[in-house]
Structure formats: structure tokens, C-alpha cells
Amino acid sequence: MLTDIKLLGGAAATLGLATAALVVLPYMQVRDVQALPGSRPYTEQELRGRAVYIANGCVYCHTQQPRARHQAPDTERGWGRASVPADYVYDSPHLLGTMRTGPDLFNIGVRQPSQDWHLGHLYQPRAFVAASNMPAYPYLFTLKPKAQEGDVVVNLPPAHQPDQQVVVARPEALDLVRYLQALKHDQPVLQDPPPSTKTSQAR
Ligand code: HEC
Numbered sequence: 001m002l003t004d005i006k007l008l009g010g011a012a013a014t015l016g017l018a019t020a021a022l023v024v025l026p027y028m029q030v031r032d033v034q035a036l037p038g039s040r041p042y043t044e045q046e047l048r049g050r051a052v053y054i055a056n057g058c059v060y061c062h063t064q065q066p067r068a069r070h071q072a073p074d075t076e077r078g079w080g081r082a083s084v085p086a087d088y089v090y091d092s093p094h095l096l097g098t099m100r101t102g103p104d105l106f107n108i109g110v111r112q113p114s115q116d117w118h119l120g121h122l123y124q125p126r127a128f129v130a131a132s133n134m135p136a137y138p139y140l141f142t143l144k145p146k147a148q149e150g151d152v153v154v155n156l157p158p159a160h161q162p163d164q165q166v167v168v169a170r171p172e173a174l175d176l177v178r179y180l181q182a183l184k185h186d187q188p189v190l191q192d193p194p195p196s197t198k199t200s201q202a203r
Contacts, residue, residue, distance in 0.1 A: 035089040042090055042179070044102040049179025051173045053095070057136060063097035064106040065182070080185060086183045088189050101168035102134055109184040118177040119154045127160035140173035 015140050042050065053059070064072040068082035075081060081105055112118065117128070123141050125132040130199060143165045147153045154167040161167075169177075 005089075015045060030085045033085045033089060036084075036086045036187040038188060039087070039090070039185075042182060045175050046179045046182045048172075049175035049177065050095075052140075052176040052181055056176075058105075059095045059097045061097075061099055061134065062103070062105045063095045063100050063103035064091075064094075064104065066104050066106050074104060077103070078111055079104040080110065081189070083185060084189050086189070105180065105183055106185050109181045110186055113181060115157050115174075115177050115181070118180055119152070119173060120156050120160075122173060122176065123154055123156065123167055126161050127157050137173075140170050140176065142168045142170055144168055 015164055018147065065083050066079040066081065070074060071082075088108070119141075121128050121134075122137045123133040124136045124138075126136075143162055144151070147166050147168060151166075153171040154169055156167065
């Protein structure tokens with residue numbers, strides 16, 4: 001009997017500690033976080049694009065969490081400043097990701113604003129980056145003999161242009177590109193001082 005109580009007590013204490021450290025404390029740290037000035041919620045179209053991003057598993061190869069200078073040279077890679085909790089206020093579920101087979105996309109809207117480029121790259125990444133191992137997403141597009149009114153035609157390099165046909169973006173592709181273009185997190189935040197300032201303070 002006593003062993004049972006000890007065992008149960010130990011299990012409850014372990015679970016309680018884990019819940020406090022992994023659920024309660026983080027919740028208290030971020031519950032009052034406000035969106036950064038200059039940021040805005042996603043539009044309906046961007047949210048549809050976000051759903052396409054999730055459905056197609058982009059998160060398996062792309063992170064959305066540029067790291068601080070002391071952790072990784074992400075800023076030098078052109079991925080933007082380190083992200084802060086306030087950057088994720090409108091993200092549910094967040095798409096932090098863990099794998100970086102491709103570049104971090106948290107600021108792709110800043111570094112690649114062109115709809116044309118995104119559409120072509122989604123249709124065939126290798127048309128733009130010869131050695132890319134990103135999958136092509138041809139089912140986000142329709143091949144037609146001739147464009148009709150209102151069609152968004154994808155401009156591809158001549159070598160990748162299908163014979164006698166035009167590539168037209170489907171609504172899912174356009175939504176996805178709107179979402180990618182909206183990934184801009186360049187609002188200023190207070191950052192850790194760079195290491196050189198720290199050293200001079202210490203002296
Ligand atoms: C198997 C891994 C993989 C998957 C899945 C994947 N990508 Fe990529 N992605 C890459 C790689 C590798 C690159 C770098 C080469 C290139 O630009 O094609 C890349 C590059 C990109 C770039 C250009 C980034 C830059 O800095 O120039 C964008 C935008 C992008 N991917 C969006 C997407 C979207 C949207 C999806 C989902 C529909 C997706 N990727 C799925 C691997 C992947």
C-alpha cells in the first residue's frame with residue numbers, strides 16, 4: 001500500500017513539475033504579448049494561402065523563425081532579424097518548423113515580393129534554381145492551349161515553357177503567393193546589444 005502511494009505521489013509530482021515548466025510558465029510568459037506596431041492580421045485570402053501552405057507540407061522543409069546572431073548567422077543569410085513572440089500573435093497554429101532543407105521564409109515577402117517569380121518557382125523550382133530539390137507543385141496550375149480573360153499566366157523561362165500551352169495559376173496558387181508576400185517581419189524590436197557593445201560595457 002505504502003509503495004503504491006509513493007509511486008502515485010512520485011508520478012503526480014513529476015507530472016505536476018513538467019506541466020508547470022512546459023505549460024504554465026510559458027503561458028504566463030507570452031499571454032500578454034501584443035502585436036508589434038506596424039503588423040496586421042492576415043486577410044482572408046492570405047489565410048486561405050496559409051491553409052495551402054499547411055496542406056502541402058511546406059513547413060517540413062521551411063522554418064519561420066530566424067534566429068539571433070549568437071545562435072546562427074540567419075541575419076547574414078538575409079533572413080531578417082531574430083523573431084520575437086510578438087511576431088506570432090496572428091499565427092494560429094504557428095508554423096515555426098524544425099527542418100531547414102530550404103531557406104527560412106519568415107521574411108520571404110521582403111526579399112522576394114514578385115508574384116511572377118513565386119508562381120513560376122512553385123510551378124517548377126528548377127526553372128529558377130537549377131540545383132533545387134524543392135518539389136514542383138504542378139497541380140496548383142492548369143495547362144491551357146490559350147489564356148482566357150482574367151487568367152493569371154505564369155511567365156516561365158523559355159526552356160520550361162510547355163509546348164503550345166500556357167500555364168495558368170489556379171486560385172490556390174494565387175492565395176499561397178499572397179500569403180508568402182505577406183510574410184514580412186521587419187518591424188523594429190528591441191534586440192540584444194551586439195556582442196561588441198557587451199564587451200565594451202564589461203571593460
Ligand atoms: C523537400 C523540401 C521542400 C519542400 C517540401 C518545400 N520547399 Fe521550398 N525550398 C526548398 C529548397 C531546397 C529551396 C532552395 C532552392 C530553391 O529556391 O528552389 C526552397 C526555396 C523556396 C523559396 C525561395 C526562398 C528564397 O529565399 O529564395 C520559397 C518561396 C519556397 N521554397 C516556398 C515553398 C512553399 C510555398 C512550399 C510548399 C508549397 C515549399 N517551399 C515546399 C525545399 C522545399
